[in-house]
Amino acid sequence: xxxxxxxxxxxxxxxxxxxxxxxxxxxxxxxxxxxxxxxxxxxxxxxxxxxxxxxxxxxxxxxxxxxxxxxxxxxxxxxxxxxxxxxxxxxxxxxxxxxxxxxxxxxxxxxxxxxxxxxxxxxxxxxxxxxxxxxxxxxxxxxxxxxxxxxxxxxxxxxxxxxxxxxxxxxxxxxxxxxxxxxxxxxxxxxxxxxxxxxxxxxxxxxxx
Amino acid sequence: xxxxxxxxxxxxxxxxxxxxxxxxxxxxxxxxxxxxxxxxxxxxxxxxxxxxxxxxxxxxxxxxxxxxxxxxxxxxxxxxxxxxxxxxxxxxxxxxxxxxxxxxxxxxxxxxxxxxxxxxxxxxxxxxxxxxxxxxxxxxxxxxxxxxxxxxxxxxxxxxxxxxxxxxxxxxxxxxxxxxxxxxxxxxxxxxxxxxxxxxxxxxxxxxxxxxxxxxxxxxxxxxxxxxxxxxxxxxxxxxxxxxxxxxxxxxxxxxxxxxxxxxxxxxxxxxxxxxxxxxxxxxxxxxxxxxxxxxxxxxxxxxxxxxxxxxxxxxxxxxxxxxxxxxxxxxxxxxxxxxxxxxxxxxxxxxxxxxxxxxxxxxxxxxxxxxxxxxxxxxxxxxxxxxxxxxxxxxxxxxxxxxxxxxxxx
Numbered sequence: 275x276x277x278x279x280x281x282x283x284x285x286x287x288x289x290x291x292x293x294x295x296x297x298x299x300x301x302x303x304x305x306x307x308x309x310x311x312x313x314x315x316x317x318x319x320x321x322x323x324x325x326x327x328x329x330x331x332x333x334x335x336x337x338x339x340x341x342x343x344x345x346x347x348x349x350x351x352x353x354x355x356x357x358x359x360x361x362x363x364x365x366x367x368x369x370x371x372x373x374x375x376x377x378x379x380x381x382x383x384x385x386x387x388x389x390x391x392x393x394x395x396x397x398x399x400x401x402x403x404x405x406x407x408x409x410x411x412x413x414x415x416x417x418x419x420x421x422x423x424x425x426x427x428x429x430x431x432x433x434x435x436x437x438x439x440x441x442x443x444x445x446x447x448x449x450x451x452x453x454x455x456x457x458x459x460x461x462x463x464x465x466x467x468x469x470x471x472x473x474x475x476x477x478x479x480x481x482x483x
Numbered sequence: 484x485x486x487x488x489x490x491x492x493x494x495x496x497x498x499x500x501x502x503x504x505x506x507x508x509x510x511x512x513x514x515x516x517x518x519x520x521x522x523x524x525x526x527x528x529x530x531x532x533x534x535x536x537x538x539x540x541x542x543x544x545x546x547x548x549x550x551x552x553x554x555x556x557x558x559x560x561x562x563x564x565x566x567x568x569x570x571x572x573x574x575x576x577x578x579x580x581x582x583x584x585x586x587x588x589x590x591x592x593x594x595x596x597x598x599x600x601x602x603x604x605x606x607x608x609x610x611x612x613x614x615x616x617x618x619x620x621x622x623x624x625x626x627x628x629x630x631x632x633x634x635x636x637x638x639x640x641x642x643x644x645x646x647x648x649x650x651x652x653x654x655x656x657x658x659x660x661x662x663x664x665x666x667x668x669x670x671x672x673x674x675x676x677x678x679x680x681x682x683x684x685x686x687x688x689x690x691x692x693x694x695x696x697x698x699x700x701x702x703x704x705x706x707x708x709x710x711x712x713x714x715x716x717x718x719x720x721x722x723x724x725x726x727x728x729x730x731x732x733x734x735x736x737x738x739x740x741x742x743x744x745x746x747x748x749x750x751x752x753x754x755x756x757x758x759x760x761x762x763x764x765x766x767x768x769x770x771x772x773x774x775x776x777x778x779x780x781x782x783x784x785x786x787x788x789x790x791x792x793x794x795x796x797x798x799x800x801x802x803x804x805x806x807x808x809x810x811x812x813x814x815x816x817x818x819x820x821x822x823x824x825x826x827x828x829x830x831x832x833x834x835x836x837x838x839x840x841x842x843x844x845x846x847x848x849x850x851x852x853x854x855x856x857x858x859x860x861x862x863x864x865x866x867x868x869x870x871x872x873x874x875x876x877x878x879x880x881x882x883x884x885x886x887x888x889x890x891x892x893x894x
Contacts, residue, residue: 296800299759300777331645373554394575394604394614417606419614419640419650420663426699428749449751452784453664459860 331425332414334387337400338378341385341410349376352474365442365466366390375471383409384475386468392418392457399464403472408433408465421457429458438469577602579893581667583674588884596622600635610642633730635688647696653731654693657705657744658758658780659683660795667891668863671822671832671855674887678816681840682797683780684725689740701749711740712776713767719879722773722811722841724799727765738764754784765801772805791822791830811841830855843880847873853887865889 338346351374354362362370378385383404389396395417402409411433413425423429429451437445444466450458513521578601585593598620605613615637621630638652655663661675662685670676679685691709713735714727729735740763746756762776782795798815806812816839822832834851853867871883 296777300761300775304763304775391575394577394602395606395612415609417609417612419612422697422703423701423748426701428699428701429751432751447788450786451748451751452660452754452786454748455664455669 331416332400332412334400334414337387337412337414338385341400341402342378342380346378346385347380349378350475351376352471352478358471358474361442361470362467365470366463370467377471377475379475382476382479384468384472386471387414388464388467390460390464392421392460394418397424397457397460397464399461401464401468403468406437406469406472406476408436408469410434411461411465413461416457418457421451421454423451423454424457424461430461433461433465436465436469438466438473442466442470444469573606575602575604575606577604577894579666579891581673581889581891584888585673586886586888589881611639613637613639635686646698647694649692649694651692653688653690654707654709656687656689656709656742656760657693657695657707658687658742658760658778659685659797660782660784660793661685662687666893667865667889668855668857668861668893671820671830671865672834672851672853672867672887673865673889674869676795676818676820676834677836677838677849678795678797678818681725681838681845682799682814682816683778684728687728688731689729690731690734691739693742701747703746703748705742705744705746707740707742709740709742710734710736711738711762711767712765714765714773714776716766716771716773716805720842722801722806722809722814723845724814724841735767737767738762752786754782756783757781771803772808773801773803776801789824791824791832793820793822794818809841814840816840828857830857839874843875843877844873846875846880847871847882849883861893863889863891865891 332340352358353374354370354372359370362375375386375388383402386401386403387398388401389398391397396415397413397418398415400412400414402411411430413430416422416425432446432448435446436448439445444462448458448462578599580599581597583593583595583597585595587593598618599622600616600618603613603615603617607613616635618633618635619630620633621628624630624632634653636652636654638650638654640648640650642648657663659679661670661679662683665675665686675685689707689709689711691707693705693707693709695703695705697703710729710731712724712727713729714724715721720726741761742758744756744758746754748754758778758780760778760780762778764774765776766773776799778797778799780795780797782793785792794817796815796817798813801807801812801814803812816837818834818836820832820834822830824830831854832852834849836847836849836851838848839846849869849871851867851869853865856864858864865888867887869883869885869887873880873882876882
């Protein structure tokens, strides 16, 4: 008998606290809805415009400097022709916008700066491939209205070590971000493309030796 | 010692022959002068070959240079073309749409081009962009037609810093799961869930200004000041939230609306969010028995491998004598939706919803089961079955049993 009474008391007390919290919230909303509150909110909206952001989060040059410890190698290219061109188009779901892809590489370690549209805007991504596996992936510029999560380590940390299967798919599952499906898809495509193009550089080096 | 004539003859022949060979060899040995000439001639040949090799290498280098120049020229032409038509390069078009077939038990069946949507976006600079969504609902719009032509989004967005953005214009309210992300392939069910139609009036858009910030730990926040609802207080749709949307069409803006959202997406596959929306006057006029309103919404999404779970709870509280008298001062709804993808292209789900809206037909609980099939990541085929039990049957508030088919796309 005692337990139901205690439970009822706890529920009643919790309900009371929720109602109090609701009333507090209503009071805050009422204050904010008054002219002084509106002015504060307006200032909050206007003030940051003085510091309008410009450009990408990291430039290609800075990405390469960081990747190659301050001494990036000269760029080389992978030509997109024949099977390479077709496979690149298959991975992206559309033709690559160019006839060659520039990369920077030393000792079976290559860096790529690639772009792919998420929903409506291109996402610029820097990828490092080492020994046929992703070493790191970094969003250099993100222009979409939603899906910003793909920029951050809690998402990109899933990629290191991932490799390409014979069917040109990633060999591991990448957990998505709700509401950022298309941005996630764009990064997965670019990872596959970088891994595939890296394979072409390895084959090129093998054949030239 | 005796020599036989035959043997002697042979010996003589051999001697003569060897002498002949030796004489011939002596005559073929070049003199030093001849050797010098040979060396000179060979040296000349080497020089000629070297020259030829240098020329070939030069030609190859020239060819490489020309090829490089040609490629650079092609790339420059591409860039120039993009420059000439920079607005094309910076302007994007997309869209989505869905066709539904509803087979109702005991009612007329229906086939409907529910939505046909086009996106237009434009990037003015790296940090200023425009986005819009233009929609035709139910196929045909106009007088006495079922459909509507709507501009659901048309805003300019500014990057204020690496982790803060502002926007002004017509935008989707930051609330719920579907209101901002509702392309057909992103959710289960031919029709959208009812909580995010009756309680959260999705698609819900307003005109105003908003700030959005996010942090590296996956927490983000939204603040918005916008036009508010103008809910009816009389008639069959009295106090119905969905009927209060002004759709930014010469919207009365005597009393604004304020929205705040906090969201956590720091673990891939997980989303936790909560939104509060305050309507300073939900009818935009005084003394009509409905004053302020406040919406609380919270939801969770979790996807791990083939398993998925969505759950959402939303509740409105309204102040005012008329709304209280009508019993519509407290409207709420919630749903839970587990799902499973046995294959990459197939997903199965079930959903349970409980609603308590303003009208009799908006007070029910409903089970739904169904499947999505994605033949392509941007194309979806859907099938489901709904079983709705209204709390109290009355005119226009009947139980619903329906079998639905749908096809949707996005690009």
